[in-house]
Amino acid sequence: xxxxxDFDRRFVQERAAQYRDQLTRRLNGQLxxxxxxxxxxxxxxxxQRYAPMLRVAVPYGELNSAQLRVLxxxxxxxxxxxxxxxxxxxxxxxxxxxxxAPALSHGYAHFTTRQNLQYNWIPLEKSADVMxxxxxxxxxxxxxxxxxxxxxTADERAGVAxxxxxxxxxxxxxxxxxxxxxxxxxxxxxxxxxxxxxAEEDRAATAWHDVGLQVHRNAAGEVGFRVMVxxxxxxxxxxxxxxxxxxxxxQIINYLEAxxxxxxxxxxxxxxxxxxxxxxxxxxxxxxxxxxxxxxQRILSQDGGPHTITQAELDRVTASFVPPTLAxxxxxxAEEVLSQLAKAADEDKNFGRWLQQNxxxxxxxxxxxxxxxxxxxxxxxxxxxxDQLDASAQLADQFSAGEARVxxxxxxxxxxxxxxxxxxxxxxxxxxxxxxxxxxxxTDMIACPGGDYCDLANARSxxxxxxxxxxxxxxxxxxxxxxxDLHISGCINSCGHHHSGHIGILGVDKDGKEWYQVTxxxxxxxxxxxxxxxxxxxxxxxxxxEVVGVLEAVLQVYAEQRQHGETFIDAVQRIGFxxxxxxxxxxxxxxxxxxxxxxx
Numbered sequence: 369x370x371x372x373x374d375f376d377r378r379f380v381q382e383r384a385a386q387y388r389d390q391l392t393r394r395l396n397g398q399l400x401x402x403x404x405x406x407x408x409x410x411x412x413x414x415x416q417r418y419a420p421m422l423r424v425a426v427p428y429g430e431l432n433s434a435q436l437r438v439l440x441x442x443x444x445x446x447x448x449x450x451x452x453x454x455x456x457x458x459x460x461x462x463x464x465x466x467x468x469a470p471a472l473s474h475g476y477a478h479f480t481t482r483q484n485l486q487y488n489w490i491p492l493e494k495s496a497d498v499m500x501x502x503x504x505x506x507x508x509x510x511x512x513x514x515x516x517x518x519x520x521t522a523d524e525r526a527g528v529a530x531x532x533x534x535x536x537x538x539x540x541x542x543x544x545x546x547x548x549x550x551x552x553x554x555x556x557x558x559x560x561x562x563x564x565x566x567a568e569e570d571r572a573a574t575a576w577h578d579v580g581l582q583v584h585r586n587a588a589g590e591v592g593f594r595v596m597v598x599x600x601x602x603x604x605x606x607x608x609x610x611x612x613x614x615x616x617x618x619q620i621i622n623y624l625e626a627x628x629x630x631x632x633x634x635x636x637x638x639x640x641x642x643x644x645x646x647x648x649x650x651x652x653x654x655x656x657x658x659x660x661x662x663x664x665q666r667i668l669s670q671d672g673g674p675h676t677i678t679q680a681e682l683d684r685v686t687a688s689f690v691p692p693t694l695a696x697x698x699x700x701x702a703e704e705v706l707s708q709l710a711k712a713a714d715e716d717k718n719f720g721r722w723l724q725q726n727x728x729x730x731x732x733x734x735x736x737x738x739x740x741x742x743x744x745x746x747x748x749x750x751x752x753x754x755d756q757l758d759a760s761a762q763l764a765d766q767f768s769a770g771e772a773r774v775x776x777x778x779x780x781x782x783x784x785x786x787x788x789x790x791x792x793x794x795x796x797x798x799x800x801x802x803x804x805x806x807x808x809x810x811t812d813m814i815a816c817p818g819g820d821y822c823d824l825a826n827a828r829s830x831x832x833x834x835x836x837x838x839x840x841x842x843x844x845x846x847x848x849x850x851x852x853d854l855h856i857s858g859c860i861n862s863c864g865h866h867h868s869g870h871i872g873i874l875g876v877d878k879d880g881k882e883w884y885q886v887t888x889x890x891x892x893x894x895x896x897x898x899x900x901x902x903x904x905x906x907x908x909x910x911x912x913x914e915v916v917g918v919l920e921a922v923l924q925v926y927a928e929q930r931q932h933g934e935t936f937i938d939a940v941q942r943i944g945f946x947x948x949x950x951x952x953x954x955x956x957x958x959x960x961x962x963x964x965x966x967x968x
Contacts, residue, residue, distance in 0.1 A: 369430050369432055369688060369689070369771060370427075370430075370537075370541045370685065370688040370689070371688045372506045376506065377506060380502075380503045380506055380507070380508050381503045383411070383499075383503075383508060383510060384496070384499040384500050384502070384503040384508070387407070387408075387411050387495075387496055387499050388496035388499070388500070390404065390407045390408075391404075391408075391492070391493075391495060391496045392496075395493060406514070408495075409513040409514045410510070410511070410513070410514055410516075411499065411508070411509045411510060411513075412424065412425070412508075412509020412510070412512035412513050413492070413495055413509065413513075414513060415492075416488065416821050416822055416823055417457075417819070417820075417821055417822060417823040418449070418453060418456075418457040418488075418489075418821065419449050419453065419488065419489050419490070419491070420490055420491070420492045420495065421486060421487065421488050421490075421821065422486065422487045422490055422495065422498065422509060423480070423484050423485070423486050423509055423512035423513060424439070424477075424484060424485040424486070424487075424502065424507060424508070424509055424512065425484060425507070425508055425509060425510060425511070425512050425519050426483050426484050426485055426507075426519070426774050427519060427520055427540065427541065427544045428483065428520055428521060428522035428526065428536075428537060428540040428541070428544075428564070429483035429521065429522060429524050429773045429774040429775065429781075430537075430771065430772075430773055431764075431771070431772045431773070431774065432505075432764070432770050432771055432772075433761040433762075433764045433765045433770040433771075433772070434505050434761075434770075435505045435506075435507055436757050436758070436760055436761035436764065436772060437757070437758060437761045438501055438502065438504065438505045438507070439477055439485060439507075439757050440754045440755070440757035440758040440761065441501065441754070442477070442487065442490075442498055442501060442502070443475050443476050443477050443487065443752075443753065443754035443757060444475055444754035446487070446490045446491075446494055446497070446498050447474050447475050447476065447477070447487045447488070447489045447490055447754075448474055448475065448489060448491075449474055449489040449491070450491075454472065454474065454489070457472055458471065458472050472820060473747075473748075473751070474488070474489045475753060475754050476751050476752055476753045476754065476756075477751070477752050477757060478748070478750050478751050478752070478778075478817065479742060479750040479751075479752065479774050479775075479778040479779070479780070480750065480774075480778065480863075481776055481777075481778060481814055481863070481864070481865055482518070482519055482521050482561065482776075483519065483521045483522075483524075483773075483774040483775070483776065484512055484519055484774070485774070486817075488817065488821045510548060510549070511547070511548065511549075514554075514559065515555055515556045515557065515558050515559055515560075516547075516550075516553060516554050516555070516556060516559070516560065517547035517550065517553055517556075517560045517561075517562065517628070518559055518560060518561050518562075519561075520540045520543050520544050520547070520562050520563075520564065521561070521562070521563045521564070521572055521577075521776070522536055522537065522540045522563065522564050522565065522572055523536065523564075523565045523566065523567055523570075523571040523572045524571065524773040524774070524775040524776065524781045524783075525567070525571060525728065525737055525773075525781070525783065526540075526565075526566065526567075527689055527691070527783070528730050528731055528732075528735070528737055528783045528784070529567045529569075529571075529728075529731065529737075530729045530730065530731050531567045531568040531569055532566055532567045532568075532731065533566055533567060533568065533583065533584050533585060534566040534583040534584065534585065534591055535566055535686075535689060536564045536565060536566035536581075536583045537689045538682060538685045538686040538688075538689055539564060539581075539583060539617070539620065540564050541685050541688070542621070542677060542681070542682070542685055543562065543564070543620070543621070543624070546621050546624075546675065547562075552629070552632070553628050553632060556628070556631065556632055556635070557631065557632065557635035557636060557637050557643040557644075557645075558635070558640060558643035558644045558645075559644075560578045560579075560628065560631075560645065561577045561578045561579075561600075562577060562578065562579045562580075562581065562624075563576075563577040563579075563580050563581070564580075564581040564582075564583065565580075565581070565582050565583070566582070566583035566584070569894060569895040570582070570892075570893040570894060570900075571776065571894055572776060573776060573865075573868065573892040573893055573894075573900070574596060574599075574608070574893065575596055575599050575607045575608045575893050575900040576599045576600065576601060576607070576608070576865070576867075576868060576892065576893070576900060577596075577599050577600070577608065578597070578598070578599065578600060578608075578644065578645045578646070579595070579596065579597055579608075579624065579627060580595075580596035580597075580599055580608045581593050581594070581595060581596075581620070582594040582596075583617070584614075586614050590616070591616075591617045592614040592615050592616050592617055593612070593614070593615045593617065593620050593623075594610060594612065594613055594614065594615075595610070595611055595612040595615055595623065595627075596608030596609060596610050596611070597609060597611050597627055597645065597649055597656075597660075598645055598646040598648070598649030598650065599646060599900075600644050600645075600646040601861075601862035601865060601866075601867045601868070601902075602641075602644065602860060602861055602862050603641055603860050604646065604647065604650075605862070605867040605902035606646040606649075606650060607900050607901065607902075608646075609649060609657075611627075611657045611660065617677065617682075618676050618677045618678070618679075618682075619673070619676060619677075620677070621675035621676075621677060622664060622667050622668065622673050622674075622675045622676060623660075623664050625663075625664075625667055625675060626660045626661075626663035626664035626667060627660050629663055630656065630659045630660050630663055631645045631648060634648060634652075634656075634659075635647075635648050636648070691732070691784075692769035692770075692771070692784055693769075694735070694769060694784060694786060695786075700788060702733040702734055702787070705734070705787045705788045706787075708788070709723060709787065709790060709791075712791055718805060718843070719791070719794055721805035721843065721847065722794055722803055722805040723790070724805070725805045725806065725807045725808060725809065726738060726739045726740075726741065726803065726805055726807045727739075727790065730783075730785075733787075734786060734787055735784060735785060735786060735787060736785045736786075736787050736790060737781060737782070737783050737785070738767075738768075738781070738782045738785045738790070738793060739775065739779050739780070739781050739782075739807045740760060740763070740779060740780045740781070740782065740797055740802040740803070741779055741802055741803065741804045741805075741806055741807060741812065742756075742778060742779050742780060742802065743778075743779070743804065743806060743811055743812050743813065743837070744801050744802075744804055744837075745834075745837050745838060745841060746834075748815065748817070748830045748833065748834075749778055749813050749814065749815040749833055750778030750779075750814075750815070752780070756800060756801075756802065759800045759802075760772060760780055760802070763782065763793065763796060763797065763800075764782060766793075766796075767782055767784075767785050767786070767789055767792075767793045768782035768783060768784040768785055769784040771783060771784060776892075777807075777808075777812060777814055778814055778815075779807070779812070780802075805843065806843075806846060808851040808852075808853070808896065809846045809847070809849070809850075809851060809852065810836070810840050810846055810849060810852045810854055811836070811837050811840050811841075811846065811854075813833055813836065813837075813854040813855065813856060814853075814854070814855040814856065814864050814865055814869070815829045815830065815832075815833040815855075815856040815857075815864050816829050816856070816857050816858050816863035816864035817829065817830065817858070817863075818830055818856075818857070818858025818859075818864075818875060819858050819875065819882070822858060822859075822863075824859055824861060825858030825859045825875060826858065826859045826860075826875050826876050826877035826882070827858050827859070827875025827876060827877060827882035827883065827884065827912075828858060828875065828882060828912075829856045829857065829858040829864060829873075829875060831912070832856055832873060832875075832884065832912065832915050833856055835915065835916050836854070836915070836916060836919060839916050839919075839920070848927075849923060849926070849927070849936065850935055850936060851896055851935060851936075852870050852871065852935075852936045852937075853868070853869045853870040853871070853890075853892070853896070853897060853937075854869055854870070854871045854872075854873070855867075855868060855869030855871075855872050855873070855890070856869075856872075856873040856874075856875075857872075857873070857874050857875065858875040859874075859875060860874065860876075862874075865892070866887060866890075866903075867887065867890050867902040867903060868890045868891060868892040868893075868897075868900065868902070868903075869887070869890045869903060870888070870889070870890060870891070870897065870903075870936055870937045870940070871886065871887070871888060871903075871919065871922065871936075872886065872887035872888075872890050872903045873885070873886055873887075873915065874886075874887070876909050878909065881911075882911075882912050883909035883910065883911060883912070884909055884910050884911075884912065884915050885905050885906075885909045885910075886905070886906045886907075886910065886915075886918055886919075886922075886952060887902070887903030887904055887905050887906065888903050888904060888906055888922065888940055888945065888948050888949075889901070889903045889904055889937070889940045889941065889945065890902050890903030891937065896935065896937070897937055898937065898941075904945055906918075906922075906945075906948065906949040906952040906953065907949055907952065907953045908953075910952075910956065911957070913957065914955065914956055914957055917955040917957075918952045918955045918956075920955070921951040921952055921954060921955040922948050922951055922952050923936075924951065925943070925947055925948050925951045926939050926940075926948075929943050929947070
């Protein structure tokens with residue numbers, strides 16, 4: 369992991385002190401809410417449906433055990449709403465018809481699809497205490513909100529993946545430092561998101577970002593970037609366009625200065641729904657690309673390429689990302705360990721399934737990459753209780769050199785696990801409820817907090833996620849269905865990435881009631897999903913009570929018509945959309961005439 373310098377630490381601490389002063393002035397009445405709002409947003413503090421929400425930055429998803437323990441402490445000591453507020457919120461949720469609402473919870477954190485962490489119940493008057501606590505472990509909420517360059521995300525297997533071409537983490541860190549409080553890009557037309565990957569498989573969904581960067585090598589073996597611009601979800605799902613097939617690595621900041629500067633100059637500010645860079649790129653096409661190239665050349669010729677990365681700087685940052693020293697069992701060969709694991713898997717079917725789904729190969733043959741599943745019955749997807757965060761820190765210390773990674777799929781990854789320690793890790797994770805062998809399966813769903821917490825949402829995501837999880841608890845059935853990406857969003861802002869799900873569910877509002885659109889055939893660009901693309905809507909929206917039945921009907925078509933070994937997404941592409949659409953619409957409740965009307 370990147371090691372903070374004295375400057376880095378001082379910067380975070382001074383930012384926390386600055387926020388405390390701003391909060392004090394707000395509570396004393398010296399600042400109005402209008403004046404305070406941009407200040408809190410710049411530090412990751414939103415005001416949501418019932419209470420403030422804090423988004424904590426986790427750059428490119430990396431966490432150490434000390435940070436996990438502080439995050440656990442915040443969940444335990446600060447994520448505690450007033451009882452009257454909490455009971456009122458629960459009563460309001462219970463009053464909504466359709467699928468019964470699961471009990472609201474507090475004392476936990478929520479992993480997001482952009483490798484951050486959120487809390488939903490921290491009282492604003494305690495927010496400065498939380499920022500001080502975060503600063504003790506070099507954490508903060510800077511630029512997790514606002515119209516600026518947000519958290520730089522990356523492949524959760526960066527530095528350990530067997531298919532990796534170039535480790536992207538040093539570049540991700542350099543870009544984080546460049547973008548943090550960048551004075552020119554603090555007030556962009558809209559928020560701006562960058563993702564980076566250095567592997568053959570795109571596990572960072574780079575094509576769905578404002579800028580997607582893929583580190584690779586050209587025919588001469590030189591390192592450079594494939595640059596995509598203009599991806600995004602929301603109301604207009606668009607796949608990013610490649611505007612540079614190969615950009616030398618040392619020029620990436622100069623080039624991004626041009627990309628963002630042209631957007632800042634010409635992006636729309638009159639309509640927030642048309643303000644993202646994807647709209648500019650779609651509208652202008654080659655004109656935008658030419659403007660970026662012209663600005664890039666100007667930066668090089670007139671400014672002298674001020675942000676050219678030196679080899680010394682790359683080496684300095686890269687030094688933080690060397691593999692840790694691990695005490696692996698050298699008395700056994702990799703082949704002998706594999707034999708022992710195979711024997712244990714034969715004796716314990718669920719351990720075998722866990723090895724298959726939750727354990728991935730490592731570039732070091734003596735190690736493995738293990739995913740802890742935070743998708744369990746009775747808990748919202750991506751939620752982690754204070755006790756689970758503490759326990760995860762202990763697992764990271766014991767089995768993964770004190771390091772963990774937040775994944776795009778809202779789970780936690782241990783990247784440095786010795787293969788011979790997998791049985792012991794499995795038993796401990798199982799006792800904590802974090803070893804369900806469902807990674808990439810139907811119940812390993814992505815879901816946003818939805819209307820249970822977010823005041824932008826049109827409908828609740830969590831009751832739908834809970835109903836689907838309850839229906840598909842049978843592991844035999846799950847494994848028969850195979851790997852399926854299910855993504856759920858509570859509104860068109862697409863925080864649950866429904867557009868890229870093999871099956872996507874979108875909450876919509878019709879006459880004050882919750883309804884849900886279903887999409888099929890989406891892809892985030894991973895090896896399982898194929899080329900990135902948005903799913904297609906199967907028809908008019910469904911009532912909340914119909915969603916599980918619709919899902920069953922769609923999966924029944926797959927079960928009946930699939931070929932041997934064929935995945936769900938491949939079957940959708942081969943069989944065609946219409947067969948699934950017909951089955952989905954046939955699953956409507958005959959009495960629900962309103963369900964036949966188009967979604968609002």
